[in-house]
Amino acid sequence: MMRAAQDALAAGARNLTKTYGRGETEVHALRGVDLDLPRGGFTAIMGPSGSGKSTLMHCLAGLDQASDGTVTVAGIDLGSLDDDALTVFRRDHIGFVFQAFNLLPMLTALQNIVLPLELGGRRVDDAARERAHLLAETLGVADRLGHRPAELSGGQQQRIAIARALVTEPDLLFADEPTGNLDSTSSAEVLGHLRRSVSELGQTVVMVTHERDAAAYADDVITLQDGRIA
Amino acid sequence: MRTVLLASLRVHVRRYLAAAIAVVAGVAFVVAVGVLTSGARSGLMDGFGAPYRDADHVVSGLGAGAAIALAERLGPNASPIGRAMLPMRSGGRLFPDTAVGPVAVAQEMRWQKLVSGSFPAREGEAVVDTWVARSREIAVGDRILVGEGAAAADLRVVGVVESPSTSAQASVYVSWAQLVRWRDEPTLSLNRVAVRGEVGALPAGARVQPPEEFVTEKQAELNNRVDALSAMLLLFAGVALVVSVLVIANTFSILFAQRSRDFALLRCVGATRRQVVGAVLREAAVVGVLASLAGVLAGIGAGYGLLALINALAPAITMGSAAVPVPWLLGGFATGLVVTVVAAWSPARRVVRVSPLAALRPEAAAGGHAAAGPARLVLAVLLLAVGPALLGVAMAQDDTAFLVAGGATVFAGVLLFGPVLVPYLVRAAGGWLGPTGRLATANAVRNPRRTATTTASLLVGVTVTSAALTGMATTRAALDEARDRRHPVDASLTSPRNQVTDGLVDRVRRTPGVEQALPVYGVTALVTGLDGPIPVVAAPDAGLVARDGGAFAQVGPGEIRIDYAAFRKDLGLRPGDQVTVRAGERVIVLRVVGGTGWGRVGVVSSETLATLTGLARRVPSRPGAPTGGIETQALWIRAQAAADPMRLVDALDDLADPAGLQVDNGLQARETEEQQLRVLTWSVLGLIAIAVVIALAGIANTLGLSVLERAREHALLRALGLTRGRLRRMLAAEALLLSAVAALLGTVIGVGFAWAGHETFVTRALAGATLRVPWPSLGAVVVIAALAGLLAAVLPARRAARVTPAAGLTLD
Numbered sequence A: 001m002m003r004a005a006q007d008a009l010a011a012g013a014r015n016l017t018k019t020y021g022r023g024e025t026e027v028h029a030l031r032g033v034d035l036d037l038p039r040g041g042f043t044a045i046m047g048p049s050g051s052g053k054s055t056l057m058h059c060l061a062g063l064d065q066a067s068d069g070t071v072t073v074a075g076i077d078l079g080s081l082d083d084d085a086l087t088v089f090r091r092d093h094i095g096f097v098f099q100a101f102n103l104l105p106m107l108t109a110l111q112n113i114v115l116p117l118e119l120g121g122r123r124v125d126d127a128a129r130e131r132a133h134l135l136a137e138t139l140g141v142a143d144r145l146g147h148r149p150a151e152l153s154g155g156q157q158q159r160i161a162i163a164r165a166l167v168t169e170p171d172l173l174f175a176d177e178p179t180g181n182l183d184s185t186s187s188a189e190v191l192g193h194l195r196r197s198v199s200e201l202g203q204t205v206v207m208v209t210h211e212r213d214a215a216a217y218a219d220d221v222i223t224l225q226d227g228r229i230a
Numbered sequence B: 001m002r003t004v005l006l007a008s009l010r011v012h013v014r015r016y017l018a019a020a021i022a023v024v025a026g027v028a029f030v031v032a033v034g035v036l037t038s039g040a041r042s043g044l045m046d047g048f049g050a051p052y053r054d055a056d057h058v059v060s061g062l063g064a065g066a067a068i069a070l071a072e073r074l075g076p077n078a079s080p081i082g083r084a085m086l087p088m089r090s091g092g093r094l095f096p097d098t099a100v101g102p103v104a105v106a107q108e109m110r111w112q113k114l115v116s117g118s119f120p121a122r123e124g125e126a127v128v129d130t131w132v133a134r135s136r137e138i139a140v141g142d143r144i145l146v147g148e149g150a151a152a153a154d155l156r157v158v159g160v161v162e163s164p165s166t167s168a169q170a171s172v173y174v175s176w177a178q179l180v181r182w183r184d185e186p187t188l189s190l191n192r193v194a195v196r197g198e199v200g201a202l203p204a205g206a207r208v209q210p211p212e213e214f215v216t217e218k219q220a221e222l223n224n225r226v227d228a229l230s231a232m233l234l235l236f237a238g239v240a241l242v243v244s245v246l247v248i249a250n251t252f253s254i255l256f257a258q259r260s261r262d263f264a265l266l267r268c269v270g271a272t273r274r275q276v277v278g279a280v281l282r283e284a285a286v287v288g289v290l291a292s293l294a295g296v297l298a299g300i301g302a303g304y305g306l307l308a309l310i311n312a313l314a315p316a317i318t319m320g321s322a323a324v325p326v327p328w329l330l331g332g333f334a335t336g337l338v339v340t341v342v343a344a345w346s347p348a349r350r351v352v353r354v355s356p357l358a359a360l361r362p363e364a365a366a367g368g369h370a371a372a373g374p375a376r377l378v379l380a381v382l383l384l385a386v387g388p389a390l391l392g393v394a395m396a397q398d399d400t401a402f403l404v405a406g407g408a409t410v411f412a413g414v415l416l417f418g419p420v421l422v423p424y425l426v427r428a429a430g431g432w433l434g435p436t437g438r439l440a441t442a443n444a445v446r447n448p449r450r451t452a453t454t455t456a457s458l459l460v461g462v463t464v465t466s467a468a469l470t471g472m473a474t475t476r477a478a479l480d481e482a483r484d485r486r487h488p489v490d491a492s493l494t495s496p497r498n499q500v501t502d503g504l505v506d507r508v509r510r511t512p513g514v515e516q517a518l519p520v521y522g523v524t525a526l527v528t529g530l531d532g533p534i535p536v537v538a539a540p541d542a543g544l545v546a547r548d549g550g551a552f553a554q555v556g557p558g559e560i561r562i563d564y565a566a567f568r569k570d571l572g573l574r575p576g577d578q579v580t581v582r583a584g585e586r587v588i589v590l591r592v593v594g595g596t597g598w599g600r601v602g603v604v605s606s607e608t609l610a611t612l613t614g615l616a617r618r619v620p621s622r623p624g625a626p627t628g629g630i631e632t633q634a635l636w637i638r639a640q641a642a643a644d645p646m647r648l649v650d651a652l653d654d655l656a657d658p659a660g661l662q663v664d665n666g667l668q669a670r671e672t673e674e675q676q677l678r679v680l681t682w683s684v685l686g687l688i689a690i691a692v693v694i695a696l697a698g699i700a701n702t703l704g705l706s707v708l709e710r711a712r713e714h715a716l717l718r719a720l721g722l723t724r725g726r727l728r729r730m731l732a733a734e735a736l737l738l739s740a741v742a743a744l745l746g747t748v749i750g751v752g753f754a755w756a757g758h759e760t761f762v763t764r765a766l767a768g769a770t771l772r773v774p775w776p777s778l779g780a781v782v783v784i785a786a787l788a789g790l791l792a793a794v795l796p797a798r799r800a801a802r803v804t805p806a807a808g809l810t811l812d
């Protein structure tokens, strides 16, 4: 019973609290968030600026340590992992798309896509390359794979980032304002790709966004207000 | 712009630290040279005139013999100035080559200042220089043994003196009567005599001058010598400053690249180009002023510290109390300031070219950089073609000017070509590393120009170091060889009257410190031009003991080789003279060949010796039973490497005296020469070390800055699954790659320069010198450079790895 409930959940948080600074400069970015993310769902996190959206995502993704409370991803309590284990966990189970600065400037687009595989010590064989090409084709950037990030448009960069996030088939894909820098056409394309990865590939996606239009692509919307779920 | 300037200085102060260190070191070097120069000058000048104060005339240009004759003729009205270099034993210690000078006969003409005790009144008494007394722990009442053999004198120390005049300075002073007892010492030089009253007739070549004129003339000469020395030191300072320029330019490039978005933003909000450049240059000027000030202070500290150290360690080199050399201080300060601002100039100009729009394109700063423009490449290729040609001319014509020009041209070419060459080498080297290494390689070569400048300072430092090390090894090898030729036999036992018995040979062989003892066979013969009979020997086996492989004993037919040093002044012979050699009834005529270092025997070939003795058979080469008048005439000894020369010579003396044999040894002279070479070696190494320290500070700085610069990339890599350990390893691998490549390249170029230099002027100065490449030292330099690079990356890498990915990603 317990097991089944966990299998149905991609991630969950209990009493998640994050406090920055001390004393005078103390900021309560998250004040006890309880949250369950179902497997195979597309969840949007919304809320005014400074409400703690990015902080919540960082904690859920194991990019930052929570001050209090627990985060469980794929049945594993992230608080129980040391830094190396957490890093390896991220590598194998979580994908990211950020608002900007997604790609390493010294690597080509293709190298950026297969980077997580390489970091995992997996051989980047033909199958992996094939998969990367397939993703790139699906995302419409197949002809830009040999270029470096500086030679790509913002929308192309974001799509390369999505391809990289999907190449490891992660349990959870986090996107922090992935369309924040894009025009409406590009952002519609990027959001469409995220939507399709949920519907067609069965991915679980969590997206932080400001925009109502973007949230409309999601199955579910969580609204944060002053560090709490409203 | 004032607020921008102050705020950015505050924020970036830590990042300027390394640039500041480079300036401080360069300026400190210049100022320290200034202080040392001024110290040396005053040391040489102060009291220079003291010995001539009460004189009416100064006679110079005399040989020791003529000076003695003059002093004896004028009696108390003459004060000869000079010294003999003699071995001195005191308190169980031996001090080879101790300077022994005279005290004037007349009270008024004594220029030394008595500190305690009294002046020597008679033979057997001595006074000691106060520095020498202190460092050698000699006090009034002690006994010292000065000189060797028959000329040895047991002296009682009756006083301690100060020696105001460096040019006349000695370590020990004795009465004139005592000094004259060493009139036959070859090291005795008395080249000046201060005279009261009339001088009288003088031998040809002597000069008589009023004291004032003499002093002025000599001081001008000394000044020139000091100036030449400080010019040489400044050459090293120049290298240090060139390295500083590279380090500073590099630091500014990186800082400005990091801040190009800030600058673009400033342009967006309405700052003009000129305002931005002005702000940037003012920032550089502030750094330059502060660092130059610190450098001046550090230089003063180092200079005076060294003066005190030299005075304490080497009392023979009196460094005067240096007046603060104001022009040097101002010059050092100005150099530091100018160097900083000039080094900031080119990066600043690049900053201005950033369009205001760059602020709106977030990735622009990290975009691709061209390796090198075509103009730069063409120039580099041109320099690389012309440079070796110049070096070739230098080597062919032994022309040092061409050498310097060629070296500078090649080096400029290499530096310009760096953005192509260095990444290529890094990629080649990085190919051997694993996946983390591949990332490191990609990181290291992504901005070729920065990669090249990062490595440039280390490249210069290592090039200079390896060239100097190779040059030094070569020169040392040549000097060692020359020394071995001068002192082929460590010690010899000889006598024209007594033979060496087999028992003595055994006892010598059993003496601790003796590695080999070779009995040498021959006859006693009379040689024209020499006062008494000498042993004439043949030694086909000299190679068993000789340091030069026995070459000195390979004498041609019809020749006799004489040890000039051993016979010293008994010798009225010159190389090439024909002499008759008479052994018993037999007389032959031989041609004299010179040499030094095997004692009081004449060496001839076995055939000549056979002719001389009338024996049909040749001299036995092994101890057997020499017959027909051939006897063991000498014993040549090779000392063990670890042997204590003084103890060994004492032991040999104890064996030789009862047998009526004389000991000659080259061990102490060897030791002294060795010591001089060591001092030279360490001085050069010390000077080089400064350039190396700056270079290391440079690469450390650049690596550290480039780690800081990429904090966001590291956060991204960490988010994507790079563990802390691997991030640290990646940064370390990058640092190691860059510094190892720079060090290797520098070593290759340095050895190349050393080779060119060797072909150009070493072969001319030291015939037969072959290039020696000191591989172990060069290897050590590469390892140290690589480790320094590694170490430089360790701290920033730790810091980079500690940041959580979330914090790193939100950095700007």
Ligand SMILES: Nc1ncnc2c1ncn2[C@@H]1O[C@H](COP(=O)(O)OP(=O)(O)OP(=O)(O)O)[C@@H](O)[C@H]1O
Pocket: A020, A021, A027, A028, A029, A047, A048, A049, A050, A051, A052, A053, A054, A055, A056
């Ligand atoms: N490193 C930090 N140190 C101190 N306070 C921080 C830090 N990071 C975030 N905060 C604070 O935590 C709160 C939540 O920040 P967070 O970045 O999660 O907001 P957000 O909802 O993502 O806002 P936005 O929509 O503007 O991106 C804010 O008040 C912010 O000032």
Ligand SMILES: [Mg+2]
Pocket: A053, A054, A055
């Ligand atoms: Mg945010």
